[in-house]
Amino acid sequence: MVLAVVPLVISTARLGGGDSASDRNSGAVSGKVVVTASDALPEMIVFLEAADAEKKFEVDASQAVAVSQRGALFDPSLVVIAAGQTVEFVNDESRPIEHNVFSRSPAKQFDLGLYRPGAKGKKVTFEKPGPVRIFCSIHRYMDGVVYVCPTPFFAKVGADGSYEIANVPAGNYRVKTWQRSPRYSEQDAPLAVKAEPMTLNLTLSRK
């Protein structure tokens, strides 16, 4: 994919009411994503990747992110996690409907097998960054995405374009975007995070 580096609007600002970061050496990155066309903003995420590929961050692997399968729909249909985190696929149908969640994506291939409501939820740990498309082998229109970010620093962009990534250790990163239905050039630019809140607005444009 050809990446367009759009000039980023960065400002550092101290938010009212005290520091939002829980660690003295951490900052926060927030801002708005806008598109140049008159279309609605695509469903998308903003995430940080460490500039130093060897740098590792602690991930809370004990807490699984739950995904419902009620109504033969994955909810949330876009799950965003950090590499090393776990997703629990729960069959919470209101009647005895089996599901069989699987993925053949390069980042993670798996088959959870058949299970009905009331059975224990099935857990999958995702180690590799990237999108993992999930499906049910029984239900033709049941699909979703697990997006695995390289670090724990990510945010889903709201319908109004706003996002916030909190508790980011100061350091050098790359800020990136990912759109579920690609239309605009993805962002990929260097970002130096300081131990204070910063505003980063992103403008997406068509290629």
Next chain:
Amino acid sequence: MLLAACGCQTAPRVEPGRGGLRVIVKAEPKIGYQPRPRETHPMDGYAPPTPESWESGESAYTAVDYSGLDDIIVWVEPMERDDRAPAPGPVVVDVGDEGHRGHHGIGAASVGATLALPNASARPEEVYFVWDSGEVTNIGRVRPGDERSVKLAQTGLMSVMREGRKQPLGQIYVAPSVWVKRAISGDPVLFTDVRPGPCRVFCWHPRLPGSDTLSLLHTGRYTDITLTVGVNGLPKVP
């Protein structure tokens, strides 16, 4: 023998000096799953969704039809260079076609083929492609009565999109071979003009894992191949 194998219809002859391939793709449901017979319960059927059925939530339960799985793409890659390989066939997607209501199947094309994008409607359309890699290709405006042509220069699944619409107008799987066809599970797909000798045969589906196998084609006759699509080969999670 060929007549008996194929049923009442005669298979086309293999081209002189060429090899033939008869491929059947079997769609295999998850081991242990009992596909429901085609029956009347609206929440467990196979019928394609309508706006009303989506609204009510019934369509979400539409089952995968393993007995007649469509959108399968089959292609053949000879291991040796073939100087008699035919040119890639053209593909057409009418960007002004208003008859679409949703997913309309996936077409098959070869890399290097020309994709024609006529606009038979009265409205201009802004067209772009989205590849399964995430890459976006802007085609631009296609005016009413006009036609754009694009050479398909990469392989993979491509969605033809119109600005402002979430659903693709059409999807095309671009295979790295001129010998590529659409298939429905259980129905044979025939190739009559492939280079004799070793080749690899592939099948692909947009949701279910496909498969591939090596084969050896002989001059003047068909070779039978069976491939599968399904999840049973994926790593299991206990």
